[in-house]
Amino acid sequence: MKQxxxxxxxxxxxxxxxTMFGRLVTSMSIPFLSIYLTKVLGASPTQTGLTIAVSSLAGVSVSFYGGYISDIIGRKKVMLASIFCWASVFVGFAMAGHLWVFLIVNTLNGLCRAVFEPTSRALLSDITPGEHKLLVFNLRYAAVNLGVVFGPIIGLQLGSAKSTFPFLITAIVYIAYGLVLVLQFALHGKNLPVRSVSKAPRLREALAVTSRDRVFLPILLGTVFCVLGYGHFGSTLAQYLALNTHFADGGKAFSYMLSLNAITVLIVQYPVVRTARHFPPVVPLILGNVFVSAALILFGLAGGLPLLMFSVVLFTIGEVLLFTMMDMLIDRVAKPEWKGTYFGTIGFNGLGSVMAPILGGLLLDHLGPEHGPAIFIPLALMTAVGLPFLFTAHRRLTEREQSSKIHRAEYNERIG
Incomplete structure (x- = not known):
């Protein structure tokens, strides 16, 4: 391992x-935003859902462009420009005092994240040999969750559900992250792999490459519903706990659930990934969808903290199955010269994150937070809609790879 x-x-x-420090500071601020808007600004669940959703909507609208542009003008320029813009967005959060300001700033938050994240993942793919990619992608995912272990607890102590001050700390950390990237690009940027794109392809061509991919397209559609289910954890569930009088301190319970989520990821990630890597590549996503759907049902049925915590563990196993293998799956499906485009296009599954807070907010408004099963069972069923698409992707990928093996065998026979 050391070698x-x-x-x-x-x-x-x-x-x-x-990524670890970035998620540490964002998890002590962003997850509490829906509670802050509801409790401090007095926004309705639907208004809060819309304000949370615009981040994902903005992200979906530009996530493709982030990866696409980085294929053309380079990872360095895109990453540095987006991270410093992102830092200024967090300053905007800290200064915001009205709902419409949060709406604008959260839109910009989604734009910056959607440009930086796919580009950074594409760079990881560029600079990592094939035999080490699973390790590196999972180190990044572990870093995300290591940050989230402590972020919510720190946020709780800083009063993130009642104050926007933690966003200022987030801005400072992202400025520091950007400065370190500047230094590292200066030291190691000349040794980066040169991509084989000889000319800038048209955007229409790039869209056609991914939309015509018979394996990638159902993966994208299926993961929209997976992300829809996952998106309820930080939006619908947070508001449900904060507004439901059955729970004495919903904000405190939610912060513990966030930390348990991250701790569970760190505990189960290695054994789950070690087991799942022996499965056909789409199967972990299918299992992940099932686990997340089941956990959503249990969230609605839970009458106290023990069942909520068990549901978090179940939800987290589903999350690990969905997201630890996602980057490897896209790397496996993508055409080599279009990796940035594929990593950017998979960002369109963020449509699930757009729908989650809106649907959850509407159900909370119309049914009331005391009707947990009536809220979460429909959300679980909508998540499970992704399963037919994932089964289709599994079948098509199996057929494609079997066909490739046959063609390679025939070629080897001819030249042998």
Whole structure:
């Protein structure tokens, strides 16, 4: 393991460690935004849902462009421009005092995230040898969750559900992350792999490449519903706990659930990934969808903290199955010269994150937070709609890879 870690590129380590600190500070601020808007500003669940949703909507609208542009003008320019803009957005959160301001700032938050994230993942793919990619992608995912273990607890102590001050700390950390990236690009940027794109392809061509991919398209559609289910954890569930008088301190319970979610990821990630890597590549996503759907039902049925915590563990196993193998799956499906485009296009599954807070907010408004089963069972069923698409992707990928093996065998016979 030590020898393998030594082969990880310095820029990859920068992204992994920067991701850890970035998620530490964002998880002590962003997850509490829906509670702050509801409790402090007095926004309705629907208004709060719309305000939360615009981040994902903005992200979906530009996530493709982030990966696409980075294929053309380079990862360095896109990453540095987006991260410093992102830092200024967090300053905007800290200064906001009205709902419409949060709406605008959260839109910009989604734009910056949607440009930076796919580009950073594409860079990890560029600079990591094939035999180490699963390790590096999972190190990044572990870094995300290591940050989230402590972020919500720190946010609770800083009063994130009642104050926007933690966003200022987030801005400072992202400025520091950007400065370290500047230094690392200066030291190691000349050794980055050169992509084989000889000319800038048209955007229409790039869209056609991914939309005509008979494996990638059902993966994209299926993961929209997976992300829809996952999106309720930080939006619908947070509001449900804060507004439901059955729970004495919903904000406190939610912060503990966030930390348990991250701790569970760190505990189960290695054994789950070690097991799941022996499965056909789409099967972990299918299982993940089932686990998340089941957990959503249990959230609605839970009458106290023990069942909520058990549901978080179940939900987290589903999350790990969905997201630890996602990058490897896209890397496996993508055409080599279009990796940034594929990583950007998969960001369209963020439509699920757009729908989640809106649907959850509407159900909370119309049914009331005391009707947990009536809220979460429909949400679980909508999540499960992704299963037919994922089964289709599994079948098509199996057929494609079997066909490739046959063609390689025939070629080897001819030249042998």
């Amino acid at each position: 393998t870690l030594r082969h990880v590129h310095p820029l990859a380590w920068t992204i992994i460690i920067g």
